[in-house]
Structure formats: C-alpha cells, structure tokens
Amino acid sequence: VVVNYEEFDFIIVGAGSAGSVVADRLSECAARRVLVIDAGGDPPLESMTPALFSYLPHTKYDWNFTSENDNYTSQSHSIKALNLTSGRVLGGGSSLNYLMYVRGCAGDYDSWARAVRDDSWSYRNILAYFIKSERLEDPDILSSPDCVFHGTDGFLGVTRENRKETYTYLDAFKEAGHDIVFDVNGRKSIGYTLPLLTVANGIRQTTAYTNLGVNKDRENLHILKNTLVSKILFDENNNAIGVTAITADNRKLTLLANKEVIISAGALNTPKLLMLSGIGPKEHLESMKIKVRSDLPVGMNLQDHVNIIVSIKMEASSAPPVPQNPNQFPIPFVVGYVAINKSRSCAEYQVFNFITPNDSESPSDLCEFNYGYEQSICRHILEAGKGRNTLFVNLNHLHPKSRGRVTLRSNNPQNSPIVNLGTLSDDRDLDDLADYLYDYVQVVNTTYFRNVNAEIVDLNIPRCKGLQFASRPYWRCYALYMTTTMFHYAGTSAMGSVVDGRLRVLRVQRLRVADNSVMPTLISGNTNAAALMIGEKASDMIKRDHPQTGPQHAYYAQYYRRID
Numbered sequence: 310v311v312v313n314y315e316e317f318d319f320i321i322v323g324a325g326s327a328g329s330v331v332a333d334r335l336s337e338c339a340a341r342r343v344l345v346i347d348a349g350g351d352p353p354l355e356s357m358t359p360a361l362f363s364y365l366p367h368t369k370y371d372w373n374f375t376s377e378n379d380n381y382t383s384q385s386h387s388i389k390a391l392n393l394t395s396g397r398v399l400g401g402g403s404s405l406n407y408l409m410y411v412r413g414c415a416g417d418y419d420s421w422a423r424a425v426r427d428d429s430w431s432y433r434n435i436l437a438y439f440i441k442s443e444r445l446e447d448p449d450i451l452s453s454p455d456c457v458f459h460g461t462d463g464f465l466g467v468t469r470e471n472r473k474e475t476y477t478y479l480d481a482f483k484e485a486g487h488d489i490v491f492d493v494n495g496r497k498s499i500g501y502t503l504p505l506l507t508v509a510n511g512i513r514q515t516t517a518y519t520n521l522g523v524n525k526d527r528e529n530l531h532i533l534k535n536t537l538v539s540k541i542l543f544d545e546n547n548n549a550i551g552v553t554a555i556t557a558d559n560r561k562l563t564l565l566a567n568k569e570v571i572i573s574a575g576a577l578n579t580p581k582l583l584m585l586s587g588i589g590p591k592e593h594l595e596s597m598k599i600k601v602r603s604d605l606p607v608g609m610n611l612q613d614h615v616n617i618i619v620s621i622k623m624e625a626s627s628a629p630p631v632p633q634n635p636n637q638f639p640i641p642f643v644v645g646y647v648a649i650n651k652s653r654s655c656a657e658y659q660v661f662n663f664i665t666p667n668d669s670e671s672p673s674d675l676c677e678f679n680y681g682y683e684q685s686i687c688r689h690i691l692e693a694g695k696g697r698n699t700l701f702v703n704l705n706h707l708h709p710k711s712r713g714r715v716t717l718r719s720n721n722p723q724n725s726p727i728v729n730l731g732t733l734s735d736d737r738d739l740d741d742l743a744d745y746l747y748d749y750v751q752v753v754n755t756t757y758f759r760n761v762n763a764e765i766v767d768l769n770i771p772r773c774k775g776l777q778f779a780s781r782p783y784w785r786c787y788a789l790y791m792t793t794t795m796f797h798y799a800g801t802s803a804m805g806s807v808v809d810g811r812l813r814v815l816r817v818q819r820l821r822v823a824d825n826s827v828m829p830t831l832i833s834g835n836t837n838a839a840a841l842m843i844g845e846k847a848s849d850m851i852k853r854d855h856p857q858t859g860p861q862h863a864y865y866a867q868y869y870r871r872i873d
C-alpha cells in the first residue's frame with residue numbers, strides 16, 4: 310500500500326512497454342525503493358491470449374483517444390479521423406499490440422546517434438540492449454549464423470510461427486524481385502520474411518507480466534494501479550521531487566522521489582504530463598494558464614507510421630472454417646520490408662500480408678472495429694472473401710516526412726490531449742505512398758497470383774472514379790482517402806530538442822523521459838522492441854548516474870508538507 314507523502318528513490322510514471330522495464334531494472338537492487346504508477350490496471354485474459362488482440366481497442370484498456378479531423382486525410386473513417394488506440398493498462402502497448410517483434414534497421418539508430426551527437430545510441434552500441442531483453446525460442450535462427458544477433462536469457466519470449474500457407478507467398482514475392490530474408494533482425498533488414506512474435510508458450514509477452522508480475526515479491530518495487538499522475542512536482546531550484554496523482558476513488562496523492570522522476574507515459578501522454586507541469590512551448594502553456602518552467606518544443610515532432618489497407622482476392626475456396634488456436638496469431642502472414650530506392654539500407658515501406666481463409670470475418674473486424682473505416686468499405690472487403698481466400702494487406706510508410714503535434718485541450722489532467730497527426734501534411738508522403746502501393750501490387754503479375762486469378766479489390770471510392778484502376782494516380786487518390794494508423798506514435802519529447810542523449814529533460818533536473826516520445830525519428834518497423842530497448846538503456850544510464858543508494862531523505866517530504 311502506498312500512502313500520501315510516501316518517499317521513494319525513483320518514481321516512474323507509466324508501467325507500459327518502457328516504464329515496466331525501467332521499474333524492473335531499477336528494483337533489481339533491493340536498496341533502491343521504486344514506485345511505478347499507471348492509470349490502468351491488470352491486463353485481462355484476452356490480453357494474454359494472442360488470437361484475441363483485436364478485441365482490446367475501445368475497451369477500458371484503451372485510452373480511446375482520437376485524432377483531429379483535418380478534412381483531408383482518413384475521410385474513409387466513420388469519424389473522419391483516427392482511433393488512436395493506446396494501452397491504458399499495465400504493460401501499456403505491450404498488453405494490446407499486434408505482437409510483431411522487429412527492431413528496425415541499423416541506420417535508424419545511427420541517425421539518432423548523429424541527431425544527439427551521442428554514439429551510445431548507434432546500432433553498434435544499442436544492440437546489446439535488444440539482446441539483453443530477448444529470449445528467442447526459434448530453433449532455426451538459434452542454429453544459424455544469425456543467432457549472434459539474438460538473446461536467449463532475457464525476459465521477452467520471442468517465437469516464430471512457421472505455417473505452410475506462407476511458403477507460396479514468399480515464392481511469389483521472390484518472383485516479383487524481392488529478397489527473401491531469413492531474419493530481418495539479423496544481418497539484413499530488407500526483404501520478405503516470416504515474422505517473429507512476442508508470444509512464448511502460447512502467451513503474449515506483456516511487460517505487465519514479464520517485468521512486473523514476475524517481480525511482484527520484490528519488497529522495494531511498488532506498483533500503484535488505476536492512478537492517474539496529474540503533475541510533476543518541483544522545488545524552487547527546478548529539481549523534480551515527486552508527483553501528484555489521482556486515484557480511482559478520486560483521492561489526491563502526493564508522492565516523493567528522492568532521486569529522480571522518470572516519465573514513461575507514452576508518446577501521447579508524456580507530452581501532456583510535461584506540459585501540465587510547465588514544460589513545453591511557452592505560448593501554448595501561457596494560453597492554458599500554466600506557469601512556464603522550461604520552454605521546450607514538447608508535443609511537436611509527432612510521428613506515426615501511415616498505414617493503408619488493400620485487399621486482394623486469391624484462391625477460390627469453400628473450405629469449412631478451421632477452429633482457431635487461441636494461443637497463435639489468428640492468421641498466417643508474411644511481412645515485407647522494401648526499399649524502392651535500391652541504394653537505401655533501410656526499408657521505405659513495410660507490408661503485412663495476412664493470408665485470410667475464405668469467409669473469414671477477421672479482416673472486417675480489423676477494418677471496422679480497430680481502424681474505424683466506414684462500414685461500406687469494410688463490406689467490400691468482407692464480400693471479396695465470400696468463396697475466396699484473400700490477402701488482407703497493411704502497407705506502412707516507414708519514414709514519413711510529415712509531422713504532427715500534441716497539445717493540451719485544457720489544464721485539466723482528466724482531459725484527453727488534442728492530437729493533430731499532421732498526416733500527409735508534407736506532400737511528398739502522398740507521392741511516396743502512391744509509389745509504394747504501385748510497387749507492392751506488382752506481385753499480382755507473378756505466376757502464382759496469375760494462376761489463381763488474383764484480383765485487387767475495388768473499394769469503389771467515389772472520388773477515385775475516372776482514374777484508371779490500379780494506376781499510379783489511382784493509388785495516390787486511394788492512399789489519401791484510406792490513410793489510417795499503425796499506432797506507432799513517437800517523437801513528442803525528442804532527444805536533441807526536449808531531452809538530451811541521457812534522456813534528461815533540458816533546463817530542469819532529476820527528470821527523465823523513457824519511452825517512444827524520445828525517438829527523434831521513427832524506425833523501420835513496429836515500435837515495441839525499440840521501446841523496451843529505450844527502457845533498458847535508460848535504466849543503465851540512471852543506475853550509472855546514481856551509483857549510491859543512500860539513506861532516505863526526509864527533506865522533500867517536509868518541504869512539500871510546508872507548502873501544501
């Protein structure tokens with residue numbers, strides 16, 4: 310039980326992907342008193358069961374934020390904006406994400422290192438952190454030369470499903486001119502591949518379990534659930550000394566940190582909390598009547614992988630439905646990482662190819678329930694699967710140039726932030742998407758696709774009528790209408806502009822950010838593994854900066870009692 314004015318060495322705000330790792334690593338030593346606070350509670354059984362991931366959005370485990378309607382992109386969605394699902398639950402994103410395990414490309418991290426002039430972020434130097442958290446259980450990779458890129462002792466079980474339905478597709482992508490890569494987390498990160506998943510023993514590897522649950526008997530690790538942190542507290546010298554929080558039964562708590570406060574609330578909530586605490590753009594904070602403590606571009610530089618869905622009709626089939634194994638990913642799939650510009654070492658687009666059996670409702674669940682596309686669009690996809698297998702395709706622009714912004718709606722911590730994604734605000738992103746879609750669908754000209762009379766599903770988008778179907782101008786029109794999210798928000802408290810290379814917030818002390826908001830730019834893949842790596846690296850830096858864990862100081866408690 311945590312009591313009002315209780316003191317800890319470290320307070321971590323957010324027990325998500327990164328925050329749980331920080332809480333775990335800092336509490337390894339019994340002399341450090343660690344408190345981690347999350348607005349959510351324990352993940353439900355559906356979260357632990359891999360096949361049920363699509364049922365978690367829009368529940369109490371989701372913050373249920375939405376983006377602003379820009380009257381330009383995503384107009385195919387019923388709310389004319391996007392559902393920005395993110396975990397309000399222990400484990401955060403790792404409790405409800407789509408389970409892909411991918412690290413991105415070495416060049417992604419090398420560019421971070423250049424941005425912050427700190428070589429400790431180069432891939433060569435952060436690889437050890439990916440390896441540290443991983444427990445790879447794939448016998449093929451472990452018996453290959455690529456095993457040197459993987460860990461076997463970490464908390465995060467990683468497996469690969471090797472389903473026979475995928476082979477024909479890998480052959481087709483090879484015929485279309487793509488490399489087939491054995492392990493995209495190994496030597497080469499471009500090509501089509503069988504994905505690795507954060508599933509082990511048939512169970513999702515959420516950090517709620519892998520880092521908090523398994524350590525619940527540590528007496529120095531305190532986990533405060535269902536409690537919203539509303540503000541970071543500072544003393545008169547701009548040292549972060551604790552937080553205020555609101556419990557589920559609406560009690561206000563003041564909790565004190567003798568050494569540091571670490572914010573791991575995710576790329577949408579971290580900027581909100583920093584701004585509520587006076588750290589952010591001066592003009593915006595003043596307009597919200599918040600006293601400015603540090604004028605920094607918090608909330609700016611918001612990035613997300615732009616996702617476009619496509620459906621392709623494949624083999625005619627009237628096979629009866631096969632019962633689903635709840636401990637597996639619901640559909641077999643292959644993933645492509647493609648650079649059209651062959652001189653690039655990092656992929657430009659990523660594409661998930663979900664091999665969907667005839668008459669399956671899975672794509673329509675994702676289409677309507679998760680992404681929020683209009684019913685009419687999802688109906689086309691459902692109809693396409695009547696009597697035919699389909700490929701349900703999710704194509705992501707990995708390095709959009711557009712930037713969005715998170716701002717405060719008000720100075721009330723209970724209010725959601727305003728999220729302007731800025732999707733396609735840089736025109737080059739739309740041109741790129743048209744190129745990527747055009748490039749991807751060339752696979753329909755391969756022998757296998759031709760043999761099964763593969764057909765790209767026409768979604769009958771009124772505004773694209775008159776354009777030659779599947780031409781480049783058609784894909785440009787299609788992409789603009791169909792833009793959705795891959796839920797990979799990042800960059801809103803970026804290294805180099807809001808935090809330094811050691812993740813310390815600029816111009817204040819004892820305050821760090823450790824989550825995906827510190828990414829200066831997005832990586833070439835899904836972002837959970839990178840969040841865990843950031844958590845690992847942050848923990849090491851914090852330990853190094855606080856070599857001694859001395860006696861508790863009553864100073865800050867007294868200080869706050871005096872002014873309360």
Ligand SMILES: Cc1cc2nc3c(=O)[nH]c(=O)nc-3n(C[C@H](O)[C@H](O)[C@H](O)COP(=O)(O)OP(=O)(O)OC[C@H]3O[C@@H](n4cnc5c(N)ncnc54)[C@H](O)[C@@H]3O)c2cc1C
Binds near residue numbers: 327346347396795
């Ligand atoms: C639907 C979906 C599918 C995805 N699929 C994949 C995938 O397949 N593979 C992959 O690699 N990545 C995927 N991602 C992305 C990945 O899960 C996230 O990038 C990652 O979890 C982000 O980690 P984080 O630590 O930055 O934030 P989070 O994991 O979001 O953690 C933030 C935590 O802080 C808590 N919090 C926020 N504000 C407060 C506050 N004021 N007080 C107290 N607590 C607070 C939240 O409740 C949450 O637990 C997906 C994400 C989503 C949403």
